[in-house]
Amino acid sequence: MKKLAQKLIKNHSLSEAEYELLIKNRTPEIAEILQNEAVRLRKQVYGNEVFLRGLIEISNYCKNGCYYCGINCANKECNRYRLTEDEILNCAIEGYKIGFRTIVLQGGEDNCFTDEVVCDIIRKIKKNCPETAITLSLGERTKESYQKLYEAGADRYLLRHETADKTHYERLHPEKMSFENRMNCLKNLKEIGFATGCGFMVGSPYQTEENLAKDLKFIEEFQPQMCGIGPFIPQKNTIFANEEKGTAELTTYLLSIIRIIKPNILLPATTALNTIEEDGRVMGILAGANVIMPNLSPKTAREKYNLYDGKAITGEESAEEVKKLEKTMEKIGYKVVYKRGDMREYRKEDENGSI
Numbered sequence: 001m002k003k004l005a006q007k008l009i010k011n012h013s014l015s016e017a018e019y020e021l022l023i024k025n026r027t028p029e030i031a032e033i034l035q036n037e038a039v040r041l042r043k044q045v046y047g048n049e050v051f052l053r054g055l056i057e058i059s060n061y062c063k064n065g066c067y068y069c070g071i072n073c074a075n076k077e078c079n080r081y082r083l084t085e086d087e088i089l090n091c092a093i094e095g096y097k098i099g100f101r102t103i104v105l106q107g108g109e110d111n112c113f114t115d116e117v118v119c120d121i122i123r124k125i126k127k128n129c130p131e132t133a134i135t136l137s138l139g140e141r142t143k144e145s146y147q148k149l150y151e152a153g154a155d156r157y158l159l160r161h162e163t164a165d166k167t168h169y170e171r172l173h174p175e176k177m178s179f180e181n182r183m184n185c186l187k188n189l190k191e192i193g194f195a196t197g198c199g200f201m202v203g204s205p206y207q208t209e210e211n212l213a214k215d216l217k218f219i220e221e222f223q224p225q226m227c228g229i230g231p232f233i234p235q236k237n238t239i240f241a242n243e244e245k246g247t248a249e250l251t252t253y254l255l256s257i258i259r260i261i262k263p264n265i266l267l268p269a270t271t272a273l274n275t276i277e278e279d280g281r282v283m284g285i286l287a288g289a290n291v292i293m294p295n296l297s298p299k300t301a302r303e304k305y306n307l308y309d310g311k312a313i314t315g316e317e318s319a320e321e322v323k324k325l326e327k328t329m330e331k332i333g334y335k336v337v338y339k340r341g342d343m344r345e346y347r348k349e350d351e352n353g354s355i
Contacts, residue, residue: 001025002033009037012261012348013220019213022257023250031253038259038288044346045264046290048334051341052322053102053135053268053293054095057305058083062108064139065174068204070235070306071108077237079304082112087298089124095296096129098319099338103132104158104293109139119152126153133340135197140181143188150192157189158197158226163204164218165211172204186222195343197226197266202254203246204232212254220261225343226291227258227265230272233308248277252287259288264346266291275310281325282332291341294321 004022008014014022022030059082060071071078083091092103103125107113122134135156136149146157161182163169169179189196200215201207219227231246251273259267268291269284277283281292295302296318305311326336 001027001030005030005033008034008257008260012263014216016210016213016217019216019257020209023209023212023253026250026253031249031256034253034256034260035287038256039286041263041346042259042267042288042290045344049290049337049341050285050329050334051102051266051291052100052325052336052338053104053291053341054092054098054100054296054318055104055106055293056083056088056091056095057106057295057297057301058088059107059110059113060301060305061110061112062139063111064109064177066177067172067174068201068232068235068238068240068308070237070308072238075235075237078306081301081304082110083298083301085117085121085124088121089128091296091298092125092132093128095318096132098322100296101132101338101340102135102156103129103296104135104137106137106158113138115141115145115148119148122149122152122154131340133342140185143192146185146188146192146194150194154194156195156197156226158199158228159186159189160197160199160201160228161186161215161218162200163207163211164200164214168204168206168208168211171206186224190222195225195266197228198222198224199226199228199230201232201246202229202251203244205240205243207232216254216257216261219258223262225266226268227262228268228270229254229258230270231276233272233275233310235306235308245276248273248280248283252283255284255287255289262346264344266341266343268293271295271311272308275308282328285329285334286332292325292336294318294325 065072065074133155137158166179231251267289269281269289274280
C-alpha cells in the first residue's frame with residue numbers, strides 16, 4: 001500500500017481499482033503518509049490560510065424525495081420555512097460587515113425561488129456587498145436557468161453528485177430523479193463558466209469501497225474547483241433512520257486523497273464532520289481541507305434546516321462564532337481569512353509553491 005500511496009502522490013492519479021485498494025487496505029500508517037502530503041500540498045498552494053464562507057440556508061422546502069434527506073418532500077414532520085428576499089439580503093449584509101467576502105446561498109429545490117427571484121437576490125447582494133463572491137447550492141436546474149444565474153452575477157455553484165455509481169444513486173433517490181441528469185447538470189455548470197463543486201456522502205447506505213473509488217475517479221476526471229464531502233448522518237424521519245453513520249476516520253482519509261488528486265481544490269471541513277466529532281473542523285483542516293462555512297442564517301432557520309439529525313448549531317452570533325474559529329485555527333497553526341478565496345493555480349514543478 002505504501003507503493004500505491006507514493007504512486008498517487010507522484011501522479012495525482014490512480015485507476016479505480018487502485019483507489020479501491022487504497023480504501024480497503026488503509027492503515028494508520030498509510031493515512032499519516034497521505035495526510036502529511038495533503039497538508040504539504042495545501043500549504044504549497046494556499047499557505048496557512050483557511051477561507052471562510054458565510055452560509056445562508058434560504059429554504060427547507062424541497063420538491064425532491066431523496067431517501068436520506070430530512071427536508072425531503074415526503075417528510076411531514078419537517079417544520080418548513082422560507083426566508084424572504086429582505087431576510088436573505090440582511091443576512092448577507094451582516095456577514096459582509098463581519099468581513100465575509102463569499103456568501104453561500106443553500107436550500108432545497110424550492111419552486112418559489114424562480115430564476116427571477118434568485119437573480120434579483122444575486123444582484124442585490126452584489127450591489128450591497130461589493131467584491132463579494134456568491135456561491136449557490138440550489139440543486140438541479142435547467143442549463144438556461146444556470147445561465148441566467150451566472151449572468152446575474154453568481155460566481156460558483158455547488159451540486160453534490162452524491163455518488164458516481166448509477167445503481168447506488170438509484171438506491172438513494174426516487175425513480176423520478178435521474179443520475180444522468182445530475183451528471184449533466186454538473187457538466188452544464190462547468191460549460192457556462194461557474195466555479196463548479198461536486199461532492200458525496202461518506203458511509204451512505206449501500207455504499208461500497210468500489211462506489212467510493214468511482215467517486216474519487218470522477219473527481220479526478222471532472223476536475224471540480226470545489227468538493228464537499230461529509231459523513232452520512234441518518235435523519236429520524238427518513239427510511240434510513242436506523243442506518244449507521246459514516247465515520248470521521250474515513251472522511252478525513254478521503255479528504256487527504258482528494259487534496260492529493262487536485263492540490264488547488266477548495267475543500268471544506270463540513271458541518272456534518274463537525275457534527276459527528278466535536279473537533280471535526282480541526283480534523284478536516286489537518287487532513288487537507290482549507291474552507292470553513294460559518295452559518296449566517298437566522299437562528300430559527302438553522303434549527304429547521306435539518307438534513308440530518310444532531311446538526312452542530314452554535315447558539316452564538318456569527319461574529320462571536322468567527323472569533324472562536326480564529327482562535328481554534330491559530331492553535332493548530334492556521335489563519336482564518338475573509339477574502340473571496342478563489343481557487344489558485346497549482347504548478348507541479350513549482351517546488352516553492354509561489355503563485
